[in-house]
Amino acid sequence: xxxxxxxxxxxxxxxxxxxxxxxxxxxxxxxxxxxxxxxxxxxxxxxxxxxxxxxxxxxxxxxxxxxxxxxxxxxxxxxxxxxxxxxxxxxxxxxxxxxxxxxxxxxxxxxxxxxxxxxxxxxxxxxxxxxxxxxxxxxxxxxxxxxxxxxxxxxxxxxxxxxxxxxxxxxxxxxxxxxxxxxxxxxxxxxxxxxxxxxxxxxxxxxxxxxxxxxxxxxxxxxxxxxxxxxxxxxxxxxxxxxxxxxxxxxxxxxxxxxxxxxxxxxxxxxxxxxxxxxxxxxxxxxxxxxxxxxxxxxxxxxxxxxxxxxxxxxxxxxxxxxxx
Numbered sequence: 001x002x003x004x005x006x007x008x009x010x011x012x013x014x015x016x017x018x019x020x021x022x023x024x025x026x027x028x029x030x031x032x033x034x035x036x037x038x039x040x041x042x043x044x045x046x047x048x049x050x051x052x053x054x055x056x057x058x059x060x061x062x063x064x065x066x067x068x069x070x071x072x073x074x075x076x077x078x079x080x081x082x083x084x085x086x087x088x089x090x091x092x093x094x095x096x097x098x099x100x101x102x103x104x105x106x107x108x109x110x111x112x113x114x115x116x117x118x119x120x121x122x123x124x125x126x127x128x129x130x131x132x133x134x135x136x137x138x139x140x141x142x143x144x145x146x147x148x149x150x151x152x153x154x155x156x157x158x159x160x161x162x163x164x165x166x167x168x169x170x171x172x173x174x175x176x177x178x179x180x181x182x183x184x185x186x187x188x189x190x191x192x193x194x195x196x197x198x199x200x201x202x203x204x205x206x207x208x209x210x211x212x213x214x215x216x217x218x219x220x221x222x223x224x225x226x227x228x229x230x231x232x233x234x235x236x237x238x239x240x241x242x243x244x245x246x247x248x249x250x251x252x253x254x255x256x257x258x259x260x261x262x263x264x265x266x267x268x269x270x271x272x273x274x275x276x277x278x279x280x281x282x283x284x285x286x287x288x289x290x291x292x293x294x295x296x297x298x299x300x301x302x303x304x305x306x307x308x309x310x311x312x313x314x315x316x317x318x319x320x321x322x323x324x325x
Contacts, residue, residue, distance in 0.1 A: 006255040006283035007104045015257060016050055019281055022290050023053050030068040032060060033289050050259070051269060055279045055293035061088035061237045066288045078130030079236040080203075088236050090132070093287040101239045101284040102136045103143075105253040109243045110174075110197070113140050117166055118149040119159065121177030121185065124203070126153055132236050133201060137176060146171065160189040167193045174199060176232070179216055180207040186223025199230040199243075213248050213308070233308060237292055239284040242306075249305045255283040258306045260299060272300045275309060 009015050026033045027044045037044070037054050047053055060066055061079075063086075073091035080087075092098055106113055118140045125131040141149040148166060152159045166173055173196040177185070182200055198220060217229040228246025242250040242258070252258055260276040262268040270276045278296040285292075297309045 005286075007100060009254045009283070015254065015283070018255075018283055019050055019053065019257075019290070020047065022283060022286065023047055025286075026068060026289060026291070030066070030289060032056075032064045032066050033068075033291075036060070050257075050281070053281075053291050055259075055261070055266075055291045056289050057293045058088070058235075058237055058295060060289075061090060062086045065089070065091060066237075067091055067093075068287050068289070071287070075135075076130065077132040077135070077236050078128075080124065080128065080131070087130075090236050090238075090288060092239070097284060097286070098132070098135070098239045099139055101255075102139070102241060105241050105243070105256075106140070108253045109245070109251070113143050113174075114145045116140075116144055116149075116172050116174045116197075117146040118144045119163065119173065119175045120151040121159065121175065121181045122151065122201070123153050123181050124178055124207070126151060133234065136234075136241075140174070140176075156185050156188050159185065160191075163193070163196065164189075164191065167191075167195050170195055173197065176201060178203050182220055183208065183216075183223075186220060190223060190225070192225035196224070196226065197230050198224050198226055199232055201232050201234075212310075217248070235294070237285075237288070238280060238282045240282045248307055249301060250308065251304055251306075257281045258298070258300065260306070261293065263297075263312075266293065270300070272302060275299045277312065278306075278308070 006018055009018060024044060027037060033056055036056055040054055042054055071093045073093060074095045075092050077090040077092060078087045103113065120137040120141065122134060122137065125134045148162060163175065175196055176199045179200050179202055220229045221227065230246065231244040232241055233250050234241035240253060240256045242252045242256065244250045259279040260270045260274065261279050262270055263276050275297060278294045278298045280292045280294060282290050295312045297312060298307050299309065300306050
């Protein structure tokens, strides 16, 4: 692999070629993934298109060490979870690859991170160790050209003052926060922001009742005085992210792709507009597994955009559990 892989991909054909090459490497060198494929009686020589590639259920990151080859990880990212709950573990061989991935992804959609004041409102993530999201935002803060960039935990009054002052001065601002904390902020202060991207990363983390994304965005849009609320779609088990600039329409960077699988038959894929399970190909996951079957529900809008509609409940995922070794 070259140092530019997979961030130099420019076309669907290049993406498919890269994915198929990675599949062969995974089949040879990733013991967990190979056992999974063999359990499904997959012949690697017969995998000739993306639709033929088996997707590893995301639960495997809770029960197995998902690694390509043998290495000592530079870091192990952990998923959030309640006390006593088994956490996903993503063992990352090369942190610089993660940094290249999230930087290339963000700048593909928004331009240079250096041009933004980055304000992180992520208390539930800051309160635990091993968060890949905190690592990403911390790197954004470090790369920002503004001394005002930083994290906020419970200092909502201070954050409100700084946010209003910076926005009025015309600075480009990225306010990235977990859903419940953004709601806390707009309940304390009413804003009319003109130069700020408000980006939610999802999750009430048990602090508030869950709500559908549209309801959340309506409240935040009114509270911040902005037309659209942006969203980041990422997870512990991936090194890349998808972004929405509003209306809950997400797009992937060129090195990442979403496929929608049938909830009744995980080996069948659905046409645009049909709701199913979200499969992700993340070509940056060269050292774990690039082919992940998530527990998220969504639908493809068109060739570039998709929606996230929620999560499988326990009855919905029983079919997926049949795939877990």
